[in-house]
Amino acid sequence: MKIQEFTKDVEKNVGRCAALSEKAQKKLNAIVTFIDHSEQIEAVKKMDPSLPLYGVPIAIKDNFNTKGIRTTASSRILDNYVPIYDATVIKKLKDAGAILFAKTSMDELGMGGTNLNAYTGKVNNPYDVSRISGGSSGGSAALVAEGVVPVAMGTDTGDSIRKPAAYCGVVGFKPTYGRISRYGVIPYASSLDHVGFFTTCIEDAARMLEVCAGRDDHDMTSSYEKVEEYEKNLNSDIRGKKIAILENVMNSIEDQRIVDNFNEVILKLEKRGAIVERVSMDETLLQTLLPVYLIIANAEACANHSNLDGVRFGMREDGNDLEEIMINSRTKGFSSAVRKRFVLGSYSLFVENQEKLFRKAQKVRRVIVDEYRKILEKYDCVIASAAPTIAPHPEDSVGEKMSDTYLVAENFMILGNMSGYPSLTLPSGFVEGLPIGINVTAKAFDEQNLLNICKAIEEETGLENHTAGGSYEL
Amino acid sequence: MNFETIIGIEIHCELKTHTKMFSQGPVSFGESANSCVNEIDLGMPGTLPCLNKHAVELALRACMGTHCDIDPLVKFDRKNYYYSDLPKGFQITQQFHPIGKNGYIEISTETGTKKIRLNRIHMEEDTAKQFHTNFGTLIDFNRAGTPLIEIVSEPDIRSGKEAAAYVEELRNMLYYLGVSDCRMEEGSMRCDVNISLRPEGSEIFGTKTEIKNLNSISNVQKAVDYEVERQTRLLLSGEKVEQETRRFDEATKTTVLMRKKEGNVDYKFFPEPNIFPIQLDEAWIEQIRATQPQLPSQRKEKYMQEYGLSEYDANTLTQTKELSDFYDEVVKHTKEYKLASNWCMVELMAVLNKENISFDDNPCSPVYLAEMIEMVSKGEISSKQAKVVFEEIMKGKDPKKVVEEKGMKQISDPNEILKLVTQVLDANAQAILDFKNGKGRAAGALVGQVMKLSKGQANPKLANQILNEELKKR
Numbered sequence: 010m011k012i013q014e015f016t017k018d019v020e021k022n023v024g025r026c027a028a029l030s031e032k033a034q035k036k037l038n039a040i041v042t043f044i045d046h047s048e049q050i051e052a053v054k055k056m057d058p059s060l061p062l063y064g065v066p067i068a069i070k071d072n073f074n075t076k077g078i079r080t081t082a083s084s085r086i087l088d089n090y091v092p093i094y095d096a097t098v099i100k101k102l103k104d105a106g107a108i109l110f111a112k113t114s115m116d117e118l119g120m121g122g123t124n125l126n127a128y129t130g131k132v133n134n135p136y137d138v139s140r141i142s143g144g145s146s147g148g149s150a151a152l153v154a155e156g157v158v159p160v161a162m163g164t165d166t167g168d169s170i171r172k173p174a175a176y177c178g179v180v181g182f183k184p185t186y187g188r189i190s191r192y193g194v195i196p197y198a199s200s201l202d203h204v205g206f207f208t209t210c211i212e213d214a215a216r217m218l219e220v221c222a223g224r225d226d227h228d229m230t231s232s233y234e235k236v237e238e239y240e241k242n243l244n245s246d247i248r249g250k251k252i253a254i255l256e257n258v259m260n261s262i263e264d265q266r267i268v269d270n271f272n273e274v275i276l277k278l279e280k281r282g283a284i285v286e287r288v289s290m291d292e293t294l295l296q297t298l299l300p301v302y303l304i305i306a307n308a309e310a311c312a313n314h315s316n317l318d319g320v321r322f323g324m325r326e327d328g329n330d331l332e333e334i335m336i337n338s339r340t341k342g343f344s345s346a347v348r349k350r351f352v353l354g355s356y357s358l359f360v361e362n363q364e365k366l367f368r369k370a371q372k373v374r375r376v377i378v379d380e381y382r383k384i385l386e387k388y389d390c391v392i393a394s395a396a397p398t399i400a401p402h403p404e405d406s407v408g409e410k411m412s413d414t415y416l417v418a419e420n421f422m423i424l425g426n427m428s429g430y431p432s433l434t435l436p437s438g439f440v441e442g443l444p445i446g447i448n449v450t451a452k453a454f455d456e457q458n459l460l461n462i463c464k465a466i467e468e469e470t471g472l473e474n475h476t477a478g479g480s481y482e483l
Numbered sequence: 484m485n486f487e488t489i490i491g492i493e494i495h496c497e498l499k500t501h502t503k504m505f506s507q508g509p510v511s512f513g514e515s516a517n518s519c520v521n522e523i524d525l526g527m528p529g530t531l532p533c534l535n536k537h538a539v540e541l542a543l544r545a546c547m548g549t550h551c552d553i554d555p556l557v558k559f560d561r562k563n564y565y566y567s568d569l570p571k572g573f574q575i576t577q578q579f580h581p582i583g584k585n586g587y588i589e590i591s592t593e594t595g596t597k598k599i600r601l602n603r604i605h606m607e608e609d610t611a612k613q614f615h616t617n618f619g620t621l622i623d624f625n626r627a628g629t630p631l632i633e634i635v636s637e638p639d640i641r642s643g644k645e646a647a648a649y650v651e652e653l654r655n656m657l658y659y660l661g662v663s664d665c666r667m668e669e670g671s672m673r674c675d676v677n678i679s680l681r682p683e684g685s686e687i688f689g690t691k692t693e694i695k696n697l698n699s700i701s702n703v704q705k706a707v708d709y710e711v712e713r714q715t716r717l718l719l720s721g722e723k724v725e726q727e728t729r730r731f732d733e734a735t736k737t738t739v740l741m742r743k744k745e746g747n748v749d750y751k752f753f754p755e756p757n758i759f760p761i762q763l764d765e766a767w768i769e770q771i772r773a774t775q776p777q778l779p780s781q782r783k784e785k786y787m788q789e790y791g792l793s794e795y796d797a798n799t800l801t802q803t804k805e806l807s808d809f810y811d812e813v814v815k816h817t818k819e820y821k822l823a824s825n826w827c828m829v830e831l832m833a834v835l836n837k838e839n840i841s842f843d844d845n846p847c848s849p850v851y852l853a854e855m856i857e858m859v860s861k862g863e864i865s866s867k868q869a870k871v872v873f874e875e876i877m878k879g880k881d882p883k884k885v886v887e888e889k890g891m892k893q894i895s896d897p898n899e900i901l902k903l904v905t906q907v908l909d910a911n912a913q914a915i916l917d918f919k920n921g922k923g924r925a926a927g928a929l930v931g932q933v934m935k936l937s938k939g940q941a942n943p944k945l946a947n948q949i950l951n952e953e954l955k956k957r
Contacts, residue, residue, distance in 0.1 A: 082528070090528070199757050230757060230758075315565060316571045
């Protein structure tokens with residue numbers, strides 16, 4: 010469903026999505042909290058109908074603070090947390106006329122890539138409910154893929170928007186670090202966290218970027234860079250654009266069907282006049298992506314989540330003294346997967362380990378980003394298949410095999426988080442009836458160029474506005 | 484055996500800003516509990532820090548006043564620990580790159596002046612205030628996030644007297660610089676003293692104890708004196724000084740054990756990812772330097788050297804910053820430095836003290852006072868009349884109007900006065916005779932009559948002079 014398909018009849022829009030969502034919830038388990046829309050509808054009806062998101066229902070990943078609406082980040086410890094404030098981007102959506110439709114499931118606190126580690130349980134893939142949606146923004150990806158809502162907000166720390174977008178067959182866009190304010194978004198790892206969204210087409214992604222982007226004085230890392238008219242300027246003429254295929258990724262993919270699909274798309278782009286070349290990065294460097302990412306992310310995360318102690322908000326467990334209350338609340342409040350990450354993060358920050366783990370990881374991050382930047386200095390974008398497989402079954406998704414496929418093709422999108430460069434995944438076809446995607450990454454703040462190239466790809470794949478839940482149309 | 488006392492002092496000083504270090508929450512004292520907080524101060528999930536520029540300015544002023552090397556690249560770090568007064572579970576501080584390093588201040592004691600070196604000045608945020616009661620611990624988050632600087636001395640202090648002089652000098656300086664209101668009793672300046680003893684001539688430091696939270700300068704001295712005595716006693720009797728944290732007990736004037744130090748806590752310091760390093764503008768630093776308020780010693784020197792005031796006057800005027808500031812305002816409008824000093828020190832202070840008015844509510848305009856002083860010095864009004872005018876100035880009235888309304892113009896025309904003198908002398912033959920017979924007092928009585936005849940408006944000096952001249956002629 011596209012934004013433009015929505016009428017200016019707010020009640021009708023919301024009613025349509027609400028009816029869909031009830032059925033979809035049974036199928037997907039994507040929603041953590043349903044929202045009562047009556048007040049929002051009344052408020053929006055008083056607004057200017059020409060607003061870019063007037064009356065458009067938008068699903069929100071459950072780590073965005075929504076004033077007065079329960080926000081759990083899919084963690085038990087926040088099961089009763091009702092924020093007293095709106096995240097900046099939530100304010101912007103409201104100001105643009107959007108209706109906050111529902112809060113969606115995620116891997117607990119953003120930690121995970123499967124959405125299996127959510128307090129409300131697994132989110133099912135709309136194309137095959139036995140398979141995973143991917144994560145951590147799995148609920149948002151699934152709802153858009155199912156056609157329940159046209160847009161859903163997500164966050165991306167490793168590939169948490171772009172991987173589920175690939176598995177679910179939707180557009181998943183993480184703009185440049187600092188392009189969208191992080192204020193009010195429950196963090197995972199501050200230096201890697203990005204706010205982004207899912208849509209069914211590039212046009213909607215451009216409109217969403219225009220609404221969400223911009224400097225926010227509440228987020229010192231947000232940029233003063235000018236926000237452009239991305240939707241109006243959308244132009245799929247890519248003649249002369251220089252596109253770099255990241256060879257390491259394509260070489261490590263075992264599923265030939267995915268490689269073939271990718272190559273087909275590339276041929277079409279060349280026909281359109283794009284200059285496509287193959288580039289490769291130091292393989293060892295790419296193999297360090299995951300460990301370096303985990304060290305930095307977990308270290309930042311263990312500090313970021315120290316406020317979740319059961320004392321001022323959240324679920325509190327009893328204890329004889331303060332320390333016991335904190336220990337009990339945190340032990341019961343977090344899943345073992347999250348506690349494992351805290352332990353690892355804490356370990357890498359200890360005085361005796363910090364230099365050889367955390368600081369070293371930061372240095373390697375700079376080396377990786379330097380090499381990545383050198384490629385993008387010569388090209389408009391870097392392109393590769395977004396995932397080496399179709400969405401797996403749960404039992405096939407958790408093993409951390411140290412293979413090339415795993416280390417490189419499965420995790421290369423971390424490059425976008427380490428560098429902060431804008432990165433977008435869009436659907437490129439189907440294998441066994443399940444969607445596969447392509448990932449495109451451009452220079453910092455070069456979102457317009459990135460969207461233009463992706464628009465061209467979308468025109469070639471014909472997958473604009475493709476959703477799984479056709480049978481639900483009212 | 485004789486011991487040498489080694490003292491180092493850490494001072495936490497609240498900066499005089501309107502809002503908190505990293506949030507727009509108001510800085511307050513004595514407001515009702517938890518009324519000056521927002522989501523950031525409470526460490527709610529998703530909040531981000533935003534650095535207070537005014538706090539950086541005040542920290543720079545402190546660095547400039549204490550001759551510190553300023554690091555123009557401002558960086559912050561996280562200090563991680565769990566406690567109920569620390570809402571985020573970490574404190575944002577400057578562990579690795581303090582804003583100021585390698586400074587010094589000069590203190591004076593009976594034995595002369597001495598340089599005390601400063602190791603560092605760094606910025607950080609305050610914690611919440613806890614109240615331990617019989618029915619549990621209460622937390623007031625109003626103080627949470629208040630901007631602080633921590634000033635760490637080198638171990639250059641050798642006695643209780645020096646310790647007290649050091650704290651007093653710093654307090655005076657920071658207060659004059661407008662950095663802090665330095666109210667030790669209210670906790671806006673808090674003092675921790677580290678003390679160890681070593682045999683005279685030894686190069687190795689002994690085991691130190693730390694006395695926490697001394698709340699007055701006299702207690703600094705008392706606590707040090709007691710602690711030196713206690714440690715001396717221990718060492719002389721062959722016992723060991725334990726590394727521990729102690730507090731000063733007002734009632735018994737002794738130091739009491741709070742807790743033993745069990746190894747060093749690992750705070751897992753690492754750079755704050757939500758605040759990028761900030762390069763301070765050199766011009767901004769210079770502008771702050773150029774507008775640095777003068778310190779008491781500089782003001783005293785100016786008063787004595789430039790204005791020719793006595794040391795006593797200079798000391799009195801600089802006893803408080805407010806009086807000194809007021810005096811500086813007055814002498815912007817008159818060059819009668821001595822007169823101005825008298826009026827400020829004596830008449831003004833008398834009224835303010837009597838009426839219990841603070842300088843914040845001082846109704847006296849420095850410009851009006853200066854105008855009145857000019858009138859006195861030009862002989863336009865008498866000192867006696869000036870007192871009446873001053874009363875009116877304290878009611879906010881313009882001295883020129885007061886003089887006009889009350890018809891107070893002093894008669895300073897010699898011809899006018901001669902007329903009055905002649906009139907009096909003609910009517911008092913007996914008094915003239917008495918004067919000629921050696922009764923000096925008779926002249927005084929005659930002047931009094933002249934003044935009476937002029938309704939107090941004759942210039943007394945002139946009246947006296949002319950009368951004496953005329954007497955000699957008769």
